[in-house]
Amino acid sequence: MATMQQVADRAGVSIATVSFVVNGTKYVTPATTARVQAAMRELKFRGNVVARALASRRTRIIALLFPTTGNRFSPTTSEFFMSAAERASERGYHLVLWPVDPAGDDLDDLVSGGLVDGVILMEVRMDDPRVAVLTALDVPFTLIGRTRDSSGLPFVDIDFETTIESSIDHLEALGHRRFALVLEDLEGTPMAGYAPHLRTQDTFRRVTAARGLVGTVVTAGPGSDGGRTAASELLALDPDVTAVLVMKDDSSAGLLVGLYAAGRRVPEDVSVLSIASSETNADQHYPRLSTMVAPGRRLGTRAADALIDQLDGKSDELPHFLLPCTLREAESTAPAPA
């Protein structure tokens, strides 16, 4: 509540000097520095963020943009948020979660208002309209995710290609030869073109084909029902499948039940591996799901760093940071049946 002027008066210096010690902008003798700090303490000076922002043309707020549709507030999402917020705070920024529509229509108002210094985009689609908007607006941004061609954009992302390949490696080493992939059907929704799905699917098809493995792809509807249905479809398509990758948390339970219902024991007959998910999710299931755990926290941290580097002019080069998921094996995977 105390203003800088009041602090200055109390310390017997000018307001400029106070500003210098607050921001470390210029050298001030230890003696006056001490006087100023004492005054600040006595007056409980906190500094008006808004005034500072107006004068410096920087708010030190960055926004993590969250699409208002498709309530995919997964554990991984919250890891992004929490870790990015932590890192931002360490570097003197505030990170807030800001809901915006996925088409990017209100982005304009948000950003042009001068309220945020930069934004982090998540849940990125292959041809995400929001990046065009942000580019046009000329606001610094970083992606958690990648568009189809992100070579010119700063991003951090899960390395889906590597993740899928090592998933298959792992299961193949356990003797599995017949694979399936279950994922969400996003066509016709605002999230159509969701990059993680497309990359995962492409890689899955490519790798299984290249290795002469069977690779069946099935999409699942919402909830447990979607998972059950997917299980039936899957078994209809390939009754001898022994290894299933799931990339849809909310239907994994249904999938497990569906497999049981069809007489397949997990993991004795069929192994199930959850892709790009979290330990939290894995532990909610029985049998506990073997999972390729998404590096949510590390990516969130890196995203914040990438953006803040850009804002602070510490940007050496365009950040292109890819990290694969790491295997956390549990009861749902086992060697292929003989």
Added chain:
Amino acid sequence: MATMQQVADRAGVSIATVSFVVNGTKYVTPATTARVQAAMRELKFRGNVVARALASRRTRIIALLFPTTGNRFSPTTSEFFMSAAERASERGYHLVLWPVDPAGDDLDDLVSGGLVDGVILMEVRMDDPRVAVLTALDVPFTLIGRTRDSSGLPFVDIDFETTIESSIDHLEALGHRRFALVLEDLEGTPMAGYAPHLRTQDTFRRVTAARGLVGTVVTAGPGSDGGRTAASELLALDPDVTAVLVMKDDSSAGLLVGLYAAGRRVPEDVSVLSIASSETNADQHYPRLSTMVAPGRRLGTRAADALIDQLDGKSDELPHFLLPCTLREAESTAPAPA
């Protein structure tokens, strides 16, 4: 990027006039209004939120405070967030999700900076230190939740008392006489004293006792394992239990499995009812969980309204808004066995 002055120049009026039409602060003739609006459109005037905030001493930003510990980013949480954000936006405010530590230590810096006009507190504990901080800071706030004594505070909350009572009503009507309640053990964590748990537990004990029903309370550890263990403990405590209320989403799967493993079919032998949860969660299970669905969206909306009424001086009286969960029956409940 265009400033108000530029708009004024282009429209041939003073900056004050532009301000009036932008804010509707004063009557301006339709003719000049039109000219100003045209100029705004041509210059793509967006208005600098920061400058406006400094001059008007209001940022029109409200923060939904989210505790940095206990990553309980449940579907209901995200409903609070989304619906509150929507309502705020309708009323000309921005709602952002702001991570703060549960002890309230950084609240001070956040709020004193003048960045937010008011805050909504969630995940409230019985004796939440954050409300004292907010009160001392003299910043407008509203709770989603209630402290032990919230008579003097504006709040919206789930009516846990009614919710539990109707849950028991419902199951009792189905013939159940032996109840159990499973919830999380938060003792020793930063979320100790979490109000929903305590209220639920108290009501459960009171109502079962008053009606001469058996009421067993069990706490569960994290994840599916916690649920399984809880099932065993529960059955050890009351082997004849037929109705279980669960208020811990991540262990319901384990609970179901634990019951099966102990030879209890759901719902033939034991009915399971999920408390204050979401349809999303319900649908992730098999059998699908009967659920007392939390009115997340309505509460989020009301919370935003309550706070904004306060900010806009439209506050008639202290909002004390309680809403019970609504039953959504699915496969996991049935009449008690004969």
Added chain:
DNA sequence: CTGAAAGCGCTAACAA
């Protein structure tokens, strides 16, 4: 090393 002063872009009296 410290101070004076000109803004940052907008709001809101107060005048006209």
Added chain:
DNA sequence: TTGTTAGCGCTTTCAG
């Protein structure tokens, strides 16, 4: 009905 103008609280040259 519209314009003038003094701030809002801080940053940042530019002098001294």
